[in-house]
Amino acid sequence: MIPKLMFQILLLLGSIKAQGQAATDQLAKTGCQQKCGNVTIPFPFGIGPAGCFLDDWYEVACPNGTNTPRLKKLELQVLNITLPFYYGPGGDAMITVNFPVIYSRDCSRNQTRESVMLEGSSFVIAQDRNIFAAVGCSRVALIENTKSAVVGCKLSECSSRADGTSIRPNSDCSGLGCCQTTTTFGLQSFNVSFRKDEAASGAVEGCSYAALVDRAEFSPSRMHALEQEGYVPAVLQWGVANTTHFGINLLHDSRRGYGHYYCSSRSMSDSYIVMPFMQCFCYPGYDGNPYLGNGCQDVNECEDHDILKNCHGKCVNTKGYYKCVDGSRAVKLAMMVIGGFIGALLFLLSMRWLRRAIRRRKKMKLKQKFFKQNGGLLLQQQLSSPEGNVEKSKLFDSKKLERATDNFNENRILGQGGQGTVYKGMLMDGKIVAIKKSKVLDEGNVEQFINEVFILSQINHRNVVKLLGCCLETEVPLLVYEFIPNGTLYQYLHDPNEEFPVPWDVRLRIATEVAGALSYLHSAASIPIYHRDIKSTNILLDEKYRAKIADFGTSRSVALDQTHVTTLVQGTFGYLDPEYFQSSQFTDKSDVYSFGVVLVELVTGQKPISSLRAQEGRSLATYFIISMEEDRLFDILDPQVLNEGKKDEIITVAHLAMRCLNLNGRKRPTMKEVAMELEAIKRPSHPSDEQQINRERQATFEIDGVEAHDVAFRSAEFEAGDGISSMTDVYPLLSSDTW
Structure with missing residues (x-):
């Protein structure tokens, strides 16, 4: 019986582990194609119906039989897509695509002016991952956008031999027949123009061409053979627009973590650079796709052999991390945790009591301040005079009047005017009253207000409205009258x-x-x-x-x-x-x-x-x-x-x-x-x-x-x-x- 039970527990643990691994490996949306050939397509990119990708910019076409994925809107072949990760250099999201080689007009190829335009998308040319290189003689090659030239390199004039054949460009691509440079940050267009180098004495010779090349794929020797290739790998940085993602406004909440992922508009490679889009990362200790709901899953660090070697005691996986537990210290640690918890609880309770006491004291002082400010001393003086009648005037508690008027709800307003606003209220005993909330009083109006209280406290006549009491401990004074139902x-x-x-x-x-x-x-x-x-x-x-x-x-x-x-x-x-x-x-x-x-x-x-x-x-x-x-x-x-x-x-x-x-x-x-x-x-x-x-x-x-x-x-x-x-x-x- 016991071996059978142990076997079932092992099977259950295995299935849970398999489910966690499957959740981590799930990078595309459920029910959507995740791979095209050897390329994994993670969400927000997607293949298939509209729900599989975020919008048209991320739609990937995978024609049957070709296994060659392409960004459908940009018509660029996809070679690789990486998700951003939270720590380490180069943690930004990248997509490697085939970029066209651009040729001068005197080349023999048909498509000599092909360009790539990324405006309106959440793609930019990765500044530190690409090399701009050009081959030719006596020319300047420039990358242009819609406004002005942004970067370029200069091709020196090529020397000729006595027999008339041209000298091949130098092997390090440093200017003689071949030049190279880096791009600027935030570039969203790739269109090359070739201009004659006015400083060069020789004539422009032969075909010139230029390309944006993945730094990892670049070599001067390869540049010499580009004339026949047509396309080369280049790297784009990508993100998502600053809009709502799974109910979270990434623009407003870009510095706050939700679930186990974090969204930011700053580059992880260089935190001082703000990108024109957002990138989301799984927190350290979590892995998966942060763009999917619950896409970031906890990583079991205790399965890492390097961690197990350095862990003295038993390795226990925790959410986002792990801990090494020494069995002999477990009881002491538990006692310390319980003692710390009790101490913290007592501290919090004492702080709460102290805060309430301070609040009560502040409220009492504030009520005393308002009582004086609203003429309370003057009212006491008048009511204590031989003409006054203290018994006919009742002081109401401000909380009771707030409850009676539903915190002075606008729906309770009976009338408004120069002296204040009148609300309909119901006291705790069910009596309907009219509560007049005076406007903020200056010194002149205080006397007028107290005068009304004093005079009404002396009147007892069936055809004079009856004053039930007043409240002077609020910012503006309150008068409580009998409620008269049929208007004026x-x-x-x-x-x-x-x-x-x-x-x-x-x-x-x-x-x-x-x-x-x-x-x-x-x-x-x-x-x-x-x-x-x-x-x-x-x-x-x-x-x-x-x-x-x-x-x-x-x-x-x-x-x-x-x-x-x-x-x-x-x-x-x-x-x-x-x-x-x-x-x-x-x-x-x-x-x-x-x-x-x-x-x-x-x-x-x-x-x-x-x-x-x-x-x-x-x-x-x-x-x-x-x-x-x-x-x-x-x-x-x-x-x-x-x-x-x-x-x-x-x-x-x-x-x-x-x-x-x-x-x-x-x-x-x-x-x-x-x-x-x-x-x-x-x-x-x-x-x-x-x-x-x-x-x-x-x-x-x-x-x-x-x-x-x-x-x-x-x-x-x-x-x-x-x-x-x-x-x-x-x-x-x-x-x-x-x-």
Whole structure:
């Protein structure tokens, strides 16, 4: 039983060795002819169908019965092809072919000007493997390319004997009747021209001829007999173009090894010479064809008798090399390897722990830096003041917000604007939020950002968007708001794709809710707050189309005894209070003016600024004032309002809007009064309320000493004027179909 088992193992080892040897000997592609006569044809060269060779330059013809391989495209007979090898001199890939002898025009042979052109191929004439030699008298033989002569040699004049016979050329081919020289690197054409040596006194004698000869085949005596041969062996260097080879870009990866082969554009004979193509080599310890998939196979060095002689101990073959193992030291060596492995593992684990600790420390310092940079200290100072409320502001972890927005994926964007970008996110508890990622802040914007956080932390009103918290430990600060799903009032009124018209009762309710929220900010909050950017894009609509005021980036809180805030003029064209524009003093009545424009938007359904209206009416406020003065209110109303609204309610709202748009801020109602009047329009409860509403309907729009048309013109002129810092619309809490 045991002998039988040993026999089977020996057979198996023999078959494995035979398979390895067969893989090493396989130089052509599988299923392709590998030899033609005595010449082996390795891939990328090939005989047969298109898949057997790389491209047309490498196709080899082997006519039946001749056993004479030829490069089909160049029409050159192939004598030998060598693959490149990684080490040792002369390791470049070479192909030996029969080159034509080129004759002068005064020779008797028919083909006297045959040339070889290699342009466009990956073949060059091997510089150090060939000799250029010429035979003749009083001539200069030159190898030419398409641009200029590149190399040549000079034939001295031949002396004559007294009997008239010519002296034979000298035996060493040094100029007298025969000359020789080497070629230049990168030569891809062989075409010889013969010229008369102008310095020679004698006449040109007889036929001259030249050839490119393999240095190993060259001898002066042979040159004398070339006239009758026609062809001589010459050597070409070859490679493959700098393109993809087996999925590897040889041009980009020329300095990297893949598998067991290596590709380079440098000559192995002279590493400083860069060739116009790539050559691939099997690494030392491997043999085969590097141009075939898995073509480089491991060589078993232990079968080399010279290696066995010098190997003390047992020779063990390894991938690409071998090792000599001393049996007595095997255990010690194994212990050393295990000890070294454990030591290296402990070292790597300690380095990994140290790297993580350093990373954590760097992240902590970076977060502290960003916290200070984003106004964290200023926020702490404001929230710790008697007016602040720390409990209403929550600090979020940056990692949680990254996970909530899928690393701030573009598909999560709800809106973008001058102050930042808003993303839709889902917290760990499944709550949908809107996360506002501010732009990189300068010193001025930090205060504005912290101001928004501070103001929103104090507000608790159902018609003001709720701030859930913020994150200051990132490069740019983040604000987390409640998510408002139905977009902005601006979209609801002016988007032509809006599927549902806005009913009059909904418009009236939205106006009442916004007025109530502003009244709360002005008079009911612990510290009066001026919004300073009331517009339809900053009024959001929740799932029940209830109004929510958003974007408090430019808002200001004021002391109870303070009547205005003096600032640089900021706002949005079409909503900006003319009085504030002229004086730079923002009051609560400035918010009233902006609300008046929103009220007109709700009634007319028209945009605050429109180039479709006449010049004097491009501003909606101006257009509305002129229409009211000309008693054309019902000509400019939104058709939905005209069809559904009660005439007396519409007139009351229109007169209320007129009072809000009064150029004299003192004559405008307060937001509290506006809210009360809108509530009364919705639900008149007492006769006294009815009488008050009727009186308001009969009120006229009074402007001190100025005609209404002049006011309208001035208002339009100011709306389009220069010098106003217009805040770009930011929709911080919009819904998006891309969620």
